[in-house]
Amino acid sequence: MAEESVPVLRYEERPEGPVVVLLDQTRLPAQEVERVCTDVPGLVEAIQSLAVRGAPLLGLAGGYGVALAAARGFDVADAAEQLAQARPTAVNLAYGARRVQGAYEAAVRAGGAPEGAAAHALAEARTLHREDAEASDRIAGHGSALLEELVPGGGLRILTHCNTGSLVSGGKGTALGVVKAVHRAGELRRLWVDETRPLLQGARLTAYEAAKEGMAYSVLVDGAAGALFAAGEVDAVLVGADRIAADGSVANKVGTYPLAVLARYHGVPFLVVAPVTTVDLETGTGEGIEVEQRSGQEVTELLWARERGGAGPESGGGFSLAPVGAQAYNPAFDVTPSSLVTAIVTDQGVASPVTAESIAALCSASRTGTTGSGNGMMRA
Numbered sequence: 001m002a003e004e005s006v007p008v009l010r011y012e013e014r015p016e017g018p019v020v021v022l023l024d025q026t027r028l029p030a031q032e033v034e035r036v037c038t039d040v041p042g043l044v045e046a047i048q049s050l051a052v053r054g055a056p057l058l059g060l061a062g063g064y065g066v067a068l069a070a071a072r073g074f075d076v077a078d079a080a081e082q083l084a085q086a087r088p089t090a091v092n093l094a095y096g097a098r099r100v101q102g103a104y105e106a107a108v109r110a111g112g113a114p115e116g117a118a119a120h121a122l123a124e125a126r127t128l129h130r131e132d133a134e135a136s137d138r139i140a141g142h143g144s145a146l147l148e149e150l151v152p153g154g155g156l157r158i159l160t161h162c163n164t165g166s167l168v169s170g171g172k173g174t175a176l177g178v179v180k181a182v183h184r185a186g187e188l189r190r191l192w193v194d195e196t197r198p199l200l201q202g203a204r205l206t207a208y209e210a211a212k213e214g215m216a217y218s219v220l221v222d223g224a225a226g227a228l229f230a231a232g233e234v235d236a237v238l239v240g241a242d243r244i245a246a247d248g249s250v251a252n253k254v255g256t257y258p259l260a261v262l263a264r265y266h267g268v269p270f271l272v273v274a275p276v277t278t279v280d281l282e283t284g285t286g287e288g289i290e291v292e293q294r295s296g297q298e299v300t301e302l303l304w305a306r307e308r309g310g311a312g313p314e315s316g317g318g319f320s321l322a323p324v325g326a327q328a329y330n331p332a333f334d335v336t337p338s339s340l341v342t343a344i345v346t347d348q349g350v351a352s353p354v355t356a357e358s359i360a361a362l363c364s365a366s367r368t369g370t371t372g373s374g375n376g377m378m379r380a
């Protein structure tokens with residue numbers, strides 16, 4: 001039975017003014033510490049340091065951040081821009097910020113007083129939050145149904161990369177939300193958790209969530225995934241997404257693309273799981289996705305271990321893993337072509353095969369409120 005979790009992100013009206021409160025994910029799993037953001041720069045820093053992270057949750061952070069700006073009388077357009085630019089790859093961040101900005105500006109155009117417009121902004125952010133939680137539940141249903149079809153018989157051994165659970169969502173998550181549904185149905189035999197260097201979202205966060213759910217799970221170094229496939233120990237790979245281009249190319253945590261190649265080589269289903277809000281029809285192909293490049297220090301140092309007194313190799317007074325001054329290549333994401341993706345699982349249904357047409361069908365289903373069907377679409 002899942003243990004009670006600390007709320008991942010919430011907006012609070014306090015006597016001293018409105019705040020955004022978030023569970024600081026850089027402190028997990030050792031400490032459940034909340035961070036209180038009273039202004040947009042503070043929230044931008046939390047986003048850029050990954051104290052709050054994961055595409056759908058970044059959308060909520062963007063939305064609540066704009067609502068906070070409106071309530072505190074900050075420049076709303078400037079706030080939305082700062083938040084949208086905080087991390088370039090996850091499309092939900094800009095989507096959430098712009099959507100709440102739009103609600104605020106519509107209220108102002110309608111002649112509303114600033115306080116009323118701020119209330120509209122907050123209401124839109126809360127609607128976004130509710131929609132994401134509902135999307136998460138629908139995703140879990142579509143994903144577990146697809147797994148039953150692709151790998152009948154239960155006893156599933158699922159490999160996942162990075163973290164895609166309640167720590168990235170208003171609900172139970174995306175890919176890990178599907179795994180939770182499979183586990184609660186008694187159909188999960190083992191969850192293989194890629195540690196996900198360099199920031200260890202798998203070892204720190206997915207393991208944290210899996211333990212709370214009572215799952216049988218094992219953490220592995222990213223480089224060990226190939227041996228698991230070769231040993232026939234993987235029945236399916238489930239990963240999240242930060243941006244899905246119109247042609248079905250998928251930007252996700254670095255290390256996803258090699259897993260897709262391994263899965264194809266070994267004939268294992270490779271499922272990308274995301275809300276349809278992560279699809280960006282304005283980006284035609286994977287080449288158009290901006291991949292965030294992060295500090296090389298994340299690769300060459302055990303940054304958080306030092307700041308939090310964790311155990312770890314110490315050299316030269318720091319926690320350096322490489323010679324001081326070593327250069328490092330640290331893209332936060334990579335892009336997987338649609339040809340290597342078995343299916344994209346969303347709250348609006350499943351796209352398989354993954355083509356521009358099946359992606360467009362998912363998005364039109366979202367706009368028209370009808371769950372996708374036909375042209376490779378599975379019924380919800």
Ligand SMILES: CSC[C@H]1O[C@H](OP(=O)(O)O)[C@H](O)[C@@H]1O
Nearest residue numbers: 053054055162174240241252253
């Ligand atoms: C379902 S969104 C989770 C997605 O976000 C992660 O990136 P980051 O930890 O840098 O925010 C990773 O790409 C996950 O798949």
